[in-house]
Amino acid sequence: MRSKELEIELVKEKKDIPFELLEVADPSTEHIQSYLKTGSCYIAKNQKKLIGVLVLNAIDSETAEIKNIAIKESEQGKGFGKKILQVAEMIAKEKGYQKLIIGTGNSSVGQLALYQKAGFEMQSIKKDFFLKNYSELIFENGIQCKHMVVLEKSIT
Numbered sequence: 598m599r600s601k602e603l604e605i606e607l608v609k610e611k612k613d614i615p616f617e618l619l620e621v622a623d624p625s626t627e628h629i630q631s632y633l634k635t636g637s638c639y640i641a642k643n644q645k646k647l648i649g650v651l652v653l654n655a656i657d658s659e660t661a662e663i664k665n666i667a668i669k670e671s672e673q674g675k676g677f678g679k680k681i682l683q684v685a686e687m688i689a690k691e692k693g694y695q696k697l698i699i700g701t702g703n704s705s706v707g708q709l710a711l712y713q714k715a716g717f718e719m720q721s722i723k724k725d726f727f728l729k730n731y732s733e734l735i736f737e738n739g740i741q742c743k744h745m746v747v748l749e750k751s752i753t
């Protein structure tokens with residue numbers, strides 16, 4: 598699948614999964630391994646170079662979830678995150694889902710801005726999610742990451 602400047606490929610073999618990129622978005626190897634068992638992993642390339650990753654999972658017949666989305670550090674802030682989100686939406690829509698959800702930390706100020714600009718709306722909060730599920734303490738923007746904010750977008 599092609600979006601302007603971005604080429605998206607489904608990863609078919611485990612050896613081709615870019616773990617170093619998945620870890621940019623998620624510090625837990627255990628979590629990554631867990632959602633990769635059922636999810637579809639896509640890589641994003643720009644001019645043949647790997648720049649991003651996306652993992653989509655089904656929640657139920659109506660809802661898909663973005664479990665991981667990351668852009669290589671040197672390529673961040675150039676609009677690729679916005680594009681890969683649009684591609685996620687296109688893929689989920691093609692697969693027949695009506696809603697797309699994404700979860701992020703209460704401290705992830707930039708991500709919360711990005712997702713809301715892309716049309717996602719806050720749906721719920723998983724209280725203490727990061728305290729309960731991650732062994733290390735996470736701080737971003739001077740804020741402790743404790744809760745998961747779940748955002749949702751209708752894609753019908």
Ligand code: COA
Pocket residue numbers: 621622623666667668669672673674675676677678679680700701702705706707708710711714
């Ligand atoms: N405040 C307001 N807007 C912000 C912002 C902030 N702190 N940080 C980013 N944005 C906005 C940008 O301004 C831009 O909007 P605009 O086009 O209207 O100006 C929009 O977010 C998209 O920016 P973009 O350049 O497409 O983002 P990106 O390529 O850096 O990708 C991430 C975004 C989050 C995928 C990327 O930064 C990344 O991989 N981060 C590390 C991993 C991660 O956190 N993954 C998500 C876990 S939930």
